[in-house]
Amino acid sequence: MCGIIGLHLRDPALHPVLGRLLDDMLGGVAERGPDSVGIAVYGDEERTPPGHAAVSVLRAPGDLAATVGGLLPGAPAVCAQAAGDTTVLTAPVAVDALVAAVSAAAPDALVVGSGTDLVVYKGAGHPRDLARTYGLRDVTGWQGLAHTRMATESAINPEGCHPYSVGADQCLVHNGSFSNHATVRRELQRRGTAFDSENDSEVGARFVAACLAEGDDLEKALLRLGETFDGFYTLLVTTADGFAVVRDEIACKPAVIAEHPRWVAMASEFRALADLPGIDEARIFEPDPGRVYTWQR
Numbered sequence: 001m002c003g004i005i006g007l008h009l010r011d012p013a014l015h016p017v018l019g020r021l022l023d024d025m026l027g028g029v030a031e032r033g034p035d036s037v038g039i040a041v042y043g044d045e046e047r048t049p050p051g052h053a054a055v056s057v058l059r060a061p062g063d064l065a066a067t068v069g070g071l072l073p074g075a076p077a078v079c080a081q082a083a084g085d086t087t088v089l090t091a092p093v094a095v096d097a098l099v100a101a102v103s104a105a106a107p108d109a110l111v112v113g114s115g116t117d118l119v120v121y122k123g124a125g126h127p128r129d130l131a132r133t134y135g136l137r138d139v140t141g142w143q144g145l146a147h148t149r150m151a152t153e154s155a156i157n158p159e160g161c162h163p164y165s166v167g168a169d170q171c172l173v174h175n176g177s178f179s180n181h182a183t184v185r186r187e188l189q190r191r192g193t194a195f196d197s198e199n200d201s202e203v204g205a206r207f208v209a210a211c212l213a214e215g216d217d218l219e220k221a222l223l224r225l226g227e228t229f230d231g232f233y234t235l236l237v238t239t240a241d242g243f244a245v246v247r248d249e250i251a252c253k254p255a256v257i258a259e260h261p262r263w264v265a266m267a268s269e270f271r272a273l274a275d276l277p278g279i280d281e282a283r284i285f286e287p288d289p290g291r292v293y294t295w296q297r
């Protein structure tokens with residue numbers, strides 16, 4: 001199984017209630033993935049203040065903010081906020097500089113998200129409990145997603161939890177399993193890509209990040225993924241300004257998209273969309289097999 005929800009808001013009047021809408025949607029996919037949950041939020045100005053980088057970290061030592069601050073030029077103020085297994089660090093510096101300082105300060109910690117607009121939380125446990133731990137209902141912003149996991153390919157732990165966020169402001173969540181992920185992993189490793197987990201979905205995320213880094217747009221990157229990966233998938237991929245959904249050519253993993261003048265939403269289950277404002281006027285459809293659907297901010 002595994003459950004996915006995603007919401008891309010077109011109407012800024014809805015930004016203050018992004019968290020409430022995501023939390024209600026999450027209730028519709030909680031049973032699809034009772035192992036663990038991850039969420040990603042774009043544009044919450046309290047969690048990712050303008051002019052700041054944000055880095056989400058697993059296994060962060062208690063004094064990480066102070067150590068990181070000491071390593072950054074000019075020793076800027078670094079804020080740390082812990083929510084369950086995830087700690088989010090923010091500082092008024094470039095994203096790469098903050099990621100490098102976190103890695104140098106805590107070599108055993110794992111960076112699971114980074115960007116100027118994105119915050120990621122991941123942990124093992126029941127989705128409803130963890131949504132409370134992450135304060136999901138209070139989140140604001142213009143885009144967000146969540147993934148509830150029933151593991152198929154790697155251990156049930158925070159590292160195996162989605163989203164995989166392996167490039168600045170990028171996220172990928174996956175329902176399904178890639179059958180040739182070990183082969184693609186070896187090919188990416190030959191080209192210098194490092195991995196953080198044994199998970200098949202991480203391989204998909206690293207592949208998409210490499211395509212984007214080569215200059216592909218989201219549609220091209222996901223078409224290339226379809227030419228390279230075997231197996232089953234519904235994927236939701238988000239970037240600093242994009243939202244994309246694709247299913248494999250057989251499309252045995254469920255997905256529903258709803259498009260409304262005020263928002264675009266996708267979910268693994270129809271019922272996760274039922275309470276969205278204006279759902280009765282939305283265009284609701286199941287994505288065609290192998291076709292990439294994208295929206296830009």
Ligand SMILES: NC(=O)CC[C@H](N)C(=O)O
Pocket residue numbers: 001002149150151152153154160174175176177178199200201
């Ligand atoms: N049930 C699923 O869709 C699992 C997704 C992915 N293969 C994982 O193990 O995390």
